Amino acid sequence: MLFRSQLTNVSEVDQYVPNLKWSPGASGAASSASLSIRGIGQVDFTTTADPGVAMHLDGVYLARVTGSALDLVDIERVEVLRGPQGTLFGRNTAGGAVNVITTKPTGEFEGKVALSGGLYTGDDRSKFQGKASLDVPLTDDLAAKVSVLRKYSEGWGRNVASGRGEGLAEDDDVAARLALLYQPSETFEVYFTADRSSRNGTVIPHAALFGPQGQGDPRQVRLSVDTQDKMDVTGFALTANLSLRDLTLRSITGYRKQHGGFGQDFDGTDMPIVDQFMALQHKQFTQEFHALGSAFDARLDWLLGLFYFEEDAGFHQDFVFLGGPPIVNVTRNATRSKASLDRKSTRLNSSHPYRS
Numbered sequence: 001m002l003f004r005s006q007l008t009n010v011s012e013v014d015q016y017v018p019n020l021k022w023s024p025g026a027s028g029a030a031s032s033a034s035l036s037i038r039g040i041g042q043v044d045f046t047t048t049a050d051p052g053v054a055m056h057l058d059g060v061y062l063a064r065v066t067g068s069a070l071d072l073v074d075i076e077r078v079e080v081l082r083g084p085q086g087t088l089f090g091r092n093t094a095g096g097a098v099n100v101i102t103t104k105p106t107g108e109f110e111g112k113v114a115l116s117g118g119l120y121t122g123d124d125r126s127k128f129q130g131k132a133s134l135d136v137p138l139t140d141d142l143a144a145k146v147s148v149l150r151k152y153s154e155g156w157g158r159n160v161a162s163g164r165g166e167g168l169a170e171d172d173d174v175a176a177r178l179a180l181l182y183q184p185s186e187t188f189e190v191y192f193t194a195d196r197s198s199r200n201g202t203v204i205p206h207a208a209l210f211g212p213q214g215q216g217d218p219r220q221v222r223l224s225v226d227t228q229d230k231m232d233v234t235g236f237a238l239t240a241n242l243s244l245r246d247l248t249l250r251s252i253t254g255y256r257k258q259h260g261g262f263g264q265d266f267d268g269t270d271m272p273i274v275d276q277f278m279a280l281q282h283k284q285f286t287q288e289f290h291a292l293g294s295a296f297d298a299r300l301d302w303l304l305g306l307f308y309f310e311e312d313a314g315f316h317q318d319f320v321f322l323g324g325p326p327i328v329n330v331t332r333n334a335t336r337s338k339a340s341l342d343r344k345s346t347r348l349n350s351s352h353p354y355r356s
Contacts, residue, residue, distance in 0.1 A: 009071050010055075010078060010100060017080050020098075031199050031231040031260065032066045037082050040095030047282055047313035048333050053095040054085070058102055058193055060237045060254030061089075063284050063311055067233040067258035071175045071197060074133045074147040076103040088303075088343065102193060105143035105181045106135045125154035125167070141184045149175040155202065157219035159226060161270040168221065170202040187243045195235045199260070202227045208268040222270040228277070231260030250290040257283035272323040284311040305341040 011033055014020040021036045023043065034043050035053040042052040045065045055062045078100050085093035111134040119126050133147040151174075155167030175197040182190040205221050235256040242249045259281040267273035292303040312334045318326035 010075075010098075013078050013080070013098075019082060020080055031229065031233075031262075034065050035095070035098060037080070037096035046317075046331065047280055047315045048331055054089055054093045054097045056089070056097065056099045057195075057235065058100070058191075058237045059239060059252040059288070060235070060256070061286055061309070062256065063309070064258070064282050064313070066260070066280060066282070067231055067256075071149050071151070071173065073131060073149045073175050073177055073195075074103045074145065074179075076101045088341065102177065102179065103133075103145070104191060105145040105179055107137050107143040107181075108135055109137060110135045125156070127153035127171070141182055143181045143183075145177075145179040145181075147177045147179075149173070153201075157221060159205070159223045160220050161222035161224065167202055168219075168227070169204045172200045174198050189241045191237075191239045191241075193235075193237045195233075197231075197233045199229065199231045201229045203229045203262065203264060206264065206266050206268040209273065221268065223265040223268065224270050224272045225263065225265050225275050225277075227265065228261060228263040230262065231258060233258040246295065247291065247293040250288075250292070252286070252288040252290075254286045255284070257281075272320055275320040277318045277320075277326075279316045280314065282311065282313040284309070286310075303341070303343040307337075307339040307341070309335065309337045309339075311335045 011022045014022045019038045021041070023034045023036075032045055033055065034045065035041055035051065035055065037053050040052050042049060042065065047064060049065075050063070051065050078098065081089075081097045081099070083096055085097040089097045111132065114131045115129070117126065117128040129149075129151045131147070131149050133145060136144045136146075138144055151171050153169070153171040155170040157168035159168065175195070177193060177195040180192045182192075205223060205227060208221075233256070236254065238251075238253045240251045259279075261277070261279040263275070263277035265275050267275075287308045289306045290303065291305070292301075294301050313332070315329075315331045317329040319329065320326050
């Protein structure tokens with residue numbers, strides 16, 4: 001489905017999922033994923049604002065809106081769960097949850113490549129995207145998968161006021177992922193992933209507050225500042241599963257960090273009326289333990305869990321109004337949280353479960 005639909009980023013999934021809406025939020029950055037389900041979400045992108053719809057990558061919670069617009073490199077599926085999901089997914093799931101599941105190594109020697117490109121009509125600006133993945137069996141019990149993505153676009157317009165002819169909606173992205181799957185038996189599995197993405201582009205400008213957008217050419221704008229959209233994201237995840245007769249034990253360990261900066265000309269003119277520049281850094285660590293099983297001839301399904309979350313983040317914002325000195329907003333926050341969960345599902349008959 002993801003490949004046939006030619007989706008390249010998780011931000012495009014809302015084209016196929018009712019009630020799901022993606023936007024870059026107030027940041028305007030393409031690397032931000034402000035998700036809402038049935039109108040419940042969060043547009044604030046600062047490190048002190050939590051999302052209203054939680055996003056998970058291979059079971060690891062992504063705490064911030066920024067850096068969560070993931071390029072779809074070897075993604076198996078994207079799950080969208082509507083409505084509050086606090087019982088199973090914990091914090092910040094008032095609107096729902098979005099789970100991105102990556103493709104595991106197959107254990108066979110195989111690979112695939114997908115390339116696309118083109119030129120914008122009536123111009124010499126080009127765009128290119130390439131994806132490649134390679135599966136390699138290392139031993140009888142250990143398999144690896146390496147995936148890479150390169151996305152480049154010169155944009156569809158120019159800022160003629162900057163003097164440098166800066167492009168609009170430019171892309172210069174690189175992403176890579178390494179996956180290792182260790183399966184010494186049918187009951188035990190360890191899955192490790194490491195991902196890295198780097199974006200260096202520009203954002204789509206705001207409409208002009210007044211006057212024409214450009215000089216009669218829809219591909220030209222006159223902005224007082226150049227737009228910016230830069231983000232580097234690194235992540236690691238380790239999942240271990242042990243299946244016994246009526247019991248499954250699971251551990252999910254995750255670490256992610258990001259840093260970047262972005263800026264916008266909110267008035268869309270060549271006068272310094274409302275301009276904004278931001279820089280942020282964020283790192284997080286999560287640990288989950290699950291125990292799940294069934295009893296009484298599978299009439300009772302149960303789940304117990306423990307969750308630990310730790311983050312450290314910083315945010316710097318310069319807001320320029322009417323050409324005056326910048327209004328500076330600097331925040332620094334550290335969060336530690338712990339939680340436990342339990343869920344029971346009792347089948348009154350073979351087809352109608354009762355959950356509590």
